[in-house]
Amino acid sequence: MKAVFISYNQALTDPVQEILDTLGVRGFTKWELTMGRGTFDGEPHYGTHAWPSMNSSILTIVEDEKVTPLLDALRKLDAQTKMQGSRAFVWNVEQVM
Numbered sequence: 001m002k003a004v005f006i007s008y009n010q011a012l013t014d015p016v017q018e019i020l021d022t023l024g025v026r027g028f029t030k031w032e033l034t035m036g037r038g039t040f041d042g043e044p045h046y047g048t049h050a051w052p053s054m055n056s057s058i059l060t061i062v063e064d065e066k067v068t069p070l071l072d073a074l075r076k077l078d079a080q081t082k083m084q085g086s087r088a089f090v091w092n093v094e095q096v097m
Contacts, residue, residue, distance in 0.1 A: 001093040002067050006074065007036060007057045009045060009084035016058070016086075019073040028060035042085040055085075061093055 008016055010032075020028065034057040037044035045053040062070065071088055078086040 001061055001096060002064055003059060003061050003091040003093050004067065004070060005057065005059050005089045005091075006086070007034060007055050007088075008086040009081075010054050010056050012077065012081060012084055012086060013056055015077050015081075016056075016074075019070070019077065020058075020060070023066060023069055023073065025060050025062055025066060025070065028058045031057045036085075038085050039087075042083060045085065061096060 006016065020026075033047065034055045035044075035046050036055055037046075043053065044051040045055045047054045067090055071090070074086060074088050078084075
């Protein structure tokens with residue numbers, strides 16, 4: 001099992017949800033409002049008057065075989081919406097209760 005943390009501009013909520021639904025990723029935890037800025041470029045998402053955009057973030061635990069299709073779909077979305085800024089990180093999951 002793997003943990004996948006996805007952070008994305010709120011404007012991408014529907015496409016991200018569609019990716020999860022299409023790939024059969026049912027369980028997740030979502031944070032509606034998260035702040036951040038890109039590692040290399042892009043505008044910060046701070047929810048302020050100067051930087052009004054905000055991010056949302058999702059943490060999902062998936063079977064190993066779902067990781068590559070999930071990351072591929074997220075990369076494709078990011079390539080189509082480069083200035084919106086999306087990131088995904090994957091960790092090993094040792095145990096699930």
